[in-house]
Amino acid sequence: EGNPYTWWVGKANEKHYYWGGSGPGIQKCACGIERNCTDPKYYCNCDADYKQWRKDSGMLSYKEHLPVSQVVVGDLDRPGSEAKVSVGPVRCQGDRNYWNAASFVTSSSYLHFSTFQGETSADISFYFKTSASDGVFLENLGNTDFIKLELKSATEVSFSFDVGNGPVEIVVRSPNPLNDDQWHRVNAERNVKQASLQVDQLPLEVRKAPTEGHTRLELYSQLYVGAAGGQRGFLGCIRSLRMNGVTLDLEERAKVTPGVKPGCSGHCTSYGMYCANGGKCVEKYNGYSCDCSTTAYDGPFCIKDVGAFFEEGMWLRYNFHSPGTSVKDLVSRTLLSSADPEITGPDLSLNKEELSFSFSTTKSPCVLFYVSSYTPDFMAVLVNPTGNLQIRYNLGGTKEPYNIDIDHRNMANGQPHTVNVTRNGRDIVLQLDHYPPTTYSLPATSDIQFNSPKALFLGKVIEIGKIDQDIYKYNTPGFTGCLSRVQFNQIAPLKAALRPTNASSHVHIQGELVESNCGASPLTIPPMSAATDPWHLDSGKVAFIADFPYNGQAIGDGVNRNSAIIGGVIAVVIFTILCTLVFLIRYMFRHKGTYHTNEAKGAESAESADAAIMNNDPNFTETIDESKKEWLI
Numbered sequence: 001e002g003n004p005y006t007w008w009v010g011k012a013n014e015k016h017y018y019w020g021g022s023g024p025g026i027q028k029c030a031c032g033i034e035r036n037c038t039d040p041k042y043y044c045n046c047d048a049d050y051k052q053w054r055k056d057s058g059m060l061s062y063k064e065h066l067p068v069s070q071v072v073v074g075d076l077d078r079p080g081s082e083a084k085v086s087v088g089p090v091r092c093q094g095d096r097n098y099w100n101a102a103s104f105v106t107s108s109s110y111l112h113f114s115t116f117q118g119e120t121s122a123d124i125s126f127y128f129k130t131s132a133s134d135g136v137f138l139e140n141l142g143n144t145d146f147i148k149l150e151l152k153s154a155t156e157v158s159f160s161f162d163v164g165n166g167p168v169e170i171v172v173r174s175p176n177p178l179n180d181d182q183w184h185r186v187n188a189e190r191n192v193k194q195a196s197l198q199v200d201q202l203p204l205e206v207r208k209a210p211t212e213g214h215t216r217l218e219l220y221s222q223l224y225v226g227a228a229g230g231q232r233g234f235l236g237c238i239r240s241l242r243m244n245g246v247t248l249d250l251e252e253r254a255k256v257t258p259g260v261k262p263g264c265s266g267h268c269t270s271y272g273m274y275c276a277n278g279g280k281c282v283e284k285y286n287g288y289s290c291d292c293s294t295t296a297y298d299g300p301f302c303i304k305d306v307g308a309f310f311e312e313g314m315w316l317r318y319n320f321h322s323p324g325t326s327v328k329d330l331v332s333r334t335l336l337s338s339a340d341p342e343i344t345g346p347d348l349s350l351n352k353e354e355l356s357f358s359f360s361t362t363k364s365p366c367v368l369f370y371v372s373s374y375t376p377d378f379m380a381v382l383v384n385p386t387g388n389l390q391i392r393y394n395l396g397g398t399k400e401p402y403n404i405d406i407d408h409r410n411m412a413n414g415q416p417h418t419v420n421v422t423r424n425g426r427d428i429v430l431q432l433d434h435y436p437p438t439t440y441s442l443p444a445t446s447d448i449q450f451n452s453p454k455a456l457f458l459g460k461v462i463e464i465g466k467i468d469q470d471i472y473k474y475n476t477p478g479f480t481g482c483l484s485r486v487q488f489n490q491i492a493p494l495k496a497a498l499r500p501t502n503a504s505s506h507v508h509i510q511g512e513l514v515e516s517n518c519g520a521s522p523l524t525i526p527p528m529s530a531a532t533d534p535w536h537l538d539s540g541k542v543a544f545i546a547d548f549p550y551n552g553q554a555i556g557d558g559v560n561r562n563s564a565i566i567g568g569v570i571a572v573v574i575f576t577i578l579c580t581l582v583f584l585i586r587y588m589f590r591h592k593g594t595y596h597t598n599e600a601k602g603a604e605s606a607e608s609a610d611a612a613i614m615n616n617d618p619n620f621t622e623t624i625d626e627s628k629k630e631w632l633i
C-alpha cells in the first residue's frame with residue numbers, strides 16, 4: 001500500500017526510502033530511475049519477489065543524510081524470503097583545503113601574502129563567520145589602484161576596486177544579519193567587461209565596466225588578509241580563501257603570526273546542536289565531535305540507544321564507589337555530578353536525582369531499577385503484579401515508603417515504554433511515554449536527603465541487609481525483557497557494562513548481557529483486547545445488532561426499561577403522522593393534470609427524440625455506456 005518494508009537511517013536519525021543511484025524523496029532504486037528493473041511494475045529489483053537472487057546497489061551521495069547508521073529490512077517472515085545487505089565505507093572527495101581557516105582574535109591582527117596578480121581578472125571566494133558588525137576581509141594596494149573586500153555593516157558586504165578610472169564599489173545587502181556567528185560565503189569577480197559580488201544565495205550584484213579607460217589592475221603592496229592600514233580589522237574566522245583558483249594556506253601562516261590562530265574555534269556554535277541527549281560538543285582542529293561519555297547514548301551524535309536484553313534471573317549491579325577506594329578519598333567529591341563517575345561514599349547524600357530509561361516486558365511483577373544505600377533509604381521503579389508501574393521512595397521520616405502508582409495502563413504489554421523521574425527536594429516530576437509530566441510531593445514528614453547511596457541494580461536486587469518485603473517478592477523470578485538508555489544523574493550503567501569506559505570497573509553482571517535495542521523501538525499502540533473492543537463478537541454466538549453494546553445482557557434497571565418503552569411509543573406516533581401527511585399530499589395533487597417537460601434544445605428539427613438528446617448532450621456517449629450497466633436492487 002505504498003509503505004516500504006525497508007529503509008535506512010541517516011545522520012539526523014531520519015528514515016530514508018531511496019537507495020543507491022537514486023535521490024532523496026524519490027523512493028526508488030537505480031533500476032527504477034533507469035527503467036530497467038527485473039519486474040517493470042516495481043522500482044527495485046528486490047521487489048520482484050523472484051526465486052532467484054536479485055540485486056540493487058549504488059552510491060548514496062547526498063551528504064546531508066550521511067553517514068548510514070542503520071538499515072532496517074522487513075517482509076522476511078514469509079517462507080523462502082531472504083535478504084542480504086552490505087553497507088560500504090564512507091568515501092570523501094573534494095578540496096582538502098575546504099576547512100583551511102584562521103581565527104582573527106584582535107582587530108589589529110592580519111595575515112600577509114605576496115602581491116595578488118589580478119591585472120585583467122580577479123576571482124575571489126571565501127567563507128567568513130563573525131559576531132562583529134564590521135571589518136576588512138582583505139586588501140591589496142597599488143599607487144592609486146586597489147582592491148578591497150569588507151563587511152561594512154551587520155547586513156552589508158562591499159567589494160571595491162580602482163583600475164585608474166576612479167573607485168568602484170558594489171554592495172550586497174542582506175535582509176538578515178551576517179554577524180550571526182554562522183558561516184557565510186562571499187564570491188567576488190572582476191574582469192575587463194564587468195564586476196560582480198554575491199553573498200550566500202542572495203541576488204548577484206553586477207556592475208558593467210566603462211567602454212573606455214583603464215582595464216588593468218596594477219598592485220604592488222602585499223596582500224593583507226584580516227585588516228588594512230589604519231582601518232578596523234576583521235574579528236572572526238575566514239576559511240577556504242581562493243584567489244584566482246589558488247587556495248591560500250591561512251593555517252600555516254597563522255602559526256607564525258601574533259593575534260591569529262590556525263583553524264577556527266567555534267564550530268560548536270554552528271553545529272553543536274547536533275550533539276543530542278546531553279552530549280557535549282568538542283572543538284577539533286578542523287571540525288567538531290560529540291562527547292557522549294556522560295550520556296546513556298552512543299554514536300557520532302549521541303542518538304544511538306545503548307540497551308540490552310535481560311533473561312530471567314539476570315541482574316546488573318553498579319557500585320557507586322570504586323573497589324578498594326577508601327571513604328577518606330571520596331569525601332571531597334561531588335556526589336553523582338562530577339566528571340568522574342567514580343563517586344560517592346557512605347557519608348555523602350543526594351538532594352536530587354534524575355532518572356531516565358526505557359523498557360519492555362511481558363512479565364510482572366518485577367524490579368526495573370533500584371538504588372540501595374548504607375542506610376534504610378532506597379529508591380525503586382517496579383512493575384506490580386497487575387502490570388502497573390510504581391515509583392517507591394524511602395528517605396526516612398515516614399512509617400511506610402512513599403509510593404507513586406500509575407494504574408491507568410498495563411506496562412507489561414510487551415511494548416517499549418519510556419520513564420523519566422526527576423526529584424528536587426520534596427518535589428517529584430514523573431513523565432511516562434508521551435503523557436504530560438505529573439508532579440507529586442513527598443509527605444511533609446519525609447526527609448529530603450537520600451543518604452549514603454551504595455549501589456544501583458537493574459533487573460533484580462541482590463543486597464546484604466533488610467530489603468522491602470514487596471521488592472523481595474518481586475525479585476522472584478526477576479525481570480525478563482529489555483532495558484535501554486538507563487541513566488541516573490551522570491551514570492549510565494548499561495553503557496558502562498557494554499562499552500569499555502572508566503566506569504566499567506564499577507559493574508558486576510550475573511548472567512550473559514546481550515546488547516539489544518529492543519527496549520528502544522518506537523512506541524506502537526497494541527490491539528484492543530476483546531473485553532474493551534466494542535466490535536468484538538464471540539464466535540459461539542449469533543451476532544445481531546440488538547446485542548450491542550450489552551453483549552446479550554438484559555437491561556436490569558427499571559428506569560432504563562421505562563425509557564425504552566416511552567421512546568418506542570414516540571417513534572410509532574411520529575411515523576404515523578408522517579404517513580398521514582404523505583397520503584394527504586398525494587390526494588390533493590392527483591387531479592391537477594399539469595406537468596412540466598425538460599425537452600432538449602433543437603428537438604423541433606431532430607428526426608427523433610434520441611437524436612435530439614444526442615445533439616444536445618456532448619456527454620451522451622458516457623450516458624449510453626452507463627446505461628449498459630444492469631443494476632439489481
